[in-house]
Amino acid sequence: MGRDICKKKSTEVKKLKVFNKFEEGLSFVFKLITAVALFVQMFIVFLGVIMRYCFGSPQPWIDELSAYLLVVITYLGGYVALRGDKMAGITFLRDGLPPRGRQALCILGDLMIMVLLAAMAWYGYTLCSSATVLNQRTPTLRIPIIVFYCLIPISGALMELSMVNRLIAHIRGTDVSVEEKGAYTE
Numbered sequence: 670m671g672r673d674i675c676k677k678k679s680t681e682v683k684k685l686k687v688f689n690k691f692e693e694g695l696s697f698v699f700k701l702i703t704a705v706a707l708f709v710q711m712f713i714v715f716l717g718v719i720m721r722y723c724f725g726s727p728q729p730w731i732d733e734l735s736a737y738l739l740v741v742i743t744y745l746g747g748y749v750a751l752r753g754d755k756m757a758g759i760t761f762l763r764d765g766l767p768p769r770g771r772q773a774l775c776i777l778g779d780l781m782i783m784v785l786l787a788a789m790a791w792y793g794y795t796l797c798s799s800a801t802v803l804n805q806r807t808p809t810l811r812i813p814i815i816v817f818y819c820l821i822p823i824s825g826a827l828m829e830l831s832m833v834n835r836l837i838a839h840i841r842g843t844d845v846s847v848e849e850k851g852a853y854t855e
Contacts (some may be wrong), residue, residue: 670731685837692831696752699745706745730809737807740817744824752831774844781838786829794820 676792717731750756763774798800805814 685695685834688830688834692752692834695827696749698805699749701744703749706738706741710735710742713738733807733809737817740820744820748824748827748831751828754835757774772839776836776837778833779839783829783832783836784830786825790822790829793818793823793825805838 693799713731714735717728717735720731723729763771766774802815802818806812808816
């Protein structure tokens with residue numbers, strides 16, 4: 670009986686390691702996409718300022734693309750920040766609690782965040798499924814708007830999976846820090 674429990678735990682640990690590797694790769698790709706989007710946004714905003722004030726020729730596509738790149742940076746960067754435990758937080762209440770209270774508060778917080786992320790993924794999917802969004806294009810560049818709207822349910826679902834991993838770590842009482850490598854780490 671004891672060996673069966675050990676085998677089961679070993680299998681669970683292997684599954685978590687595979688999931689962590691998958692998440693690490695996904696995080697790396699999203700970091701690259703976010704870094705490229707940020708660089709492109711900085712470049713085109715600079716170009717827009719030059720075109721508007723030096724040449725007196727404002728380019729409407731620059732404002733539009735800049736806004737949509739901000740959407741990409743926000744949603745994909747949100748996943749990267751959540752996975753890397755880099756989200757802003759106020760920790761004075763948590764830090765003042767004893768270890769068991771801290772663990773309970775972290776689990777409660779994780780569950781509340783998971784409810785919010787599930788709602789974000791569900792309502793984002795509902796929004797993306799609407800005929801209006803499916804048939805709409807951006808005004809100047811004529812890019813299908815679904816390209817940007819689909820980031821809402823995708824990032825919501827991925828953040829939800831990351832929170833499941835984090836919740837398991839909090840329940841087990843293990844550290845949730847992630848060793849990040851890649852695009853723009855310290």
